[in-house]
Amino acid sequence: MPRFHCPVPLAAGAELELPAAAARHVQVLRLQPGGVITLFNGDGGEYSATILRMGRSDVAVRVDSHQTRECEPSRRVHLAVGMPANDRMDWLVEKATELGVASVQPLHTAHSVLRLSGERATKKQAHWQAVATAACEQCGGNRVPTVMPVAELAAWLKTANLADPADAATPLLRCVLSLADGAQPLAAVLASQPAHTPVLFLSGPEGGLSPSEDAAARAAGFVPVTLGPRVLRAETAALAALMLAAQ
Incomplete structure (x- = not known):
């Protein structure tokens, strides 16, 4: 599943427009409405999300659910x-x-x-x-x-x-x-x-x-x-x- 860094607050059920860099990446990959992607913002875990709309330079998504998955080293x-x-x-x-x-x-x-x-x-x-x-x-x-x-x-x-x-x-x-x-x-x-x-x-x-x-x-x-x-x-x-x- 394609993964995108989305440095904004995320919560299950929220609808939002992706930041410019993530939206551009979605468009480059030619993903379509209805497609499922993964978002993470650095606060821990990751979110599954569904693409709702593709504009010329913007992408709207619905955040579906949060997963607590982490794979960071045991020490920083x-x-x-x-x-x-x-x-x-x-x-x-x-x-x-x-x-x-x-x-x-x-x-x-x-x-x-x-x-x-x-x-x-x-x-x-x-x-x-x-x-x-x-x-x-x-x-x-x-x-x-x-x-x-x-x-x-x-x-x-x-x-x-x-x-x-x-x-x-x-x-x-x-x-x-x-x-x-x-x-x-x-x-x-x-x-x-x-x-x-x-x-x-x-x-x-x-x-x-x-x-x-x-x-x-x-x-x-x-x-x-x-x-x-x-x-x-x-x-x-x-x-x-x-x-x-x-x-």
């Missing part, structure tokens, strides 16, 4: 990543969403090739948010991860909270993926924490974090962790850490 995992170049950031956001990431923070770092500012950065953030939404619709997730505005690593480290961004009352385990001495195996660090402890990973771009950036992250309270002896691509490392933590 947040990624802060030095943006990889070309279309690899798109791929990272898409796959991280499929794996259940809670939020993505794009960062400029010393080794970053991709540099964004001003209107271009704003447009890229909106594009990555759309990538996350589409991936969530496709993979069956009911909570779209938030893609944060592009930030400079040094400034972001000063604001990287100790609490889960989604729940200020929940302590947050902060880890930096590190190739420097003293890094602990990620699996061991995760095993030492309660099973549902939310995690924030900081991962570098191509070439990793610089020695000074790695040291700054450690000084800010990030635990240095390693994924093993192999050198992974920037996007592979971030996703591997996410997959280990989200199990």
Whole structure:
């Protein structure tokens, strides 16, 4: 059944016009009145709905029933990543969403090739948010991860909270993926924490974090962790850490 993100209040029996993005998607798929679709708004679960009317640029539906189905990871995992170049950031956001990431923070770092500012950065953030939404619709997730505005690593480290961004009352385990001495195996660090402890990973771009950036992250309270002896691509490392933590 086609699934659409519908970020408005939903309730069984309600009739409403779909937001522009969802309506456009319904029209692209050439769905017709009487067709049944699935809607989710991020508040939990999902709703079945029936298409009532198809206009030139609008789609009206009736919300039929709510299902409590959820398939989110047992712990919230947040990624802060030095943006990889070309279309690899798109791929990272898409796959991280499929794996259940809670939020993505794009960062400029010393080794970053991709540099964004001003209107271009704003447009890229909106594009990555759309990538996350589409991936969530496709993979069956009911909570779209938030893609944060592009930030400079040094400034972001000063604001990287100790609490889960989604729940200020929940302590947050902060880890930096590190190739420097003293890094602990990620699996061991995760095993030492309660099973549902939310995690924030900081991962570098191509070439990793610089020695000074790695040291700054450690000084800010990030635990240095390693994924093993192999050198992974920037996007592979971030996703591997996410997959280990989200199990």
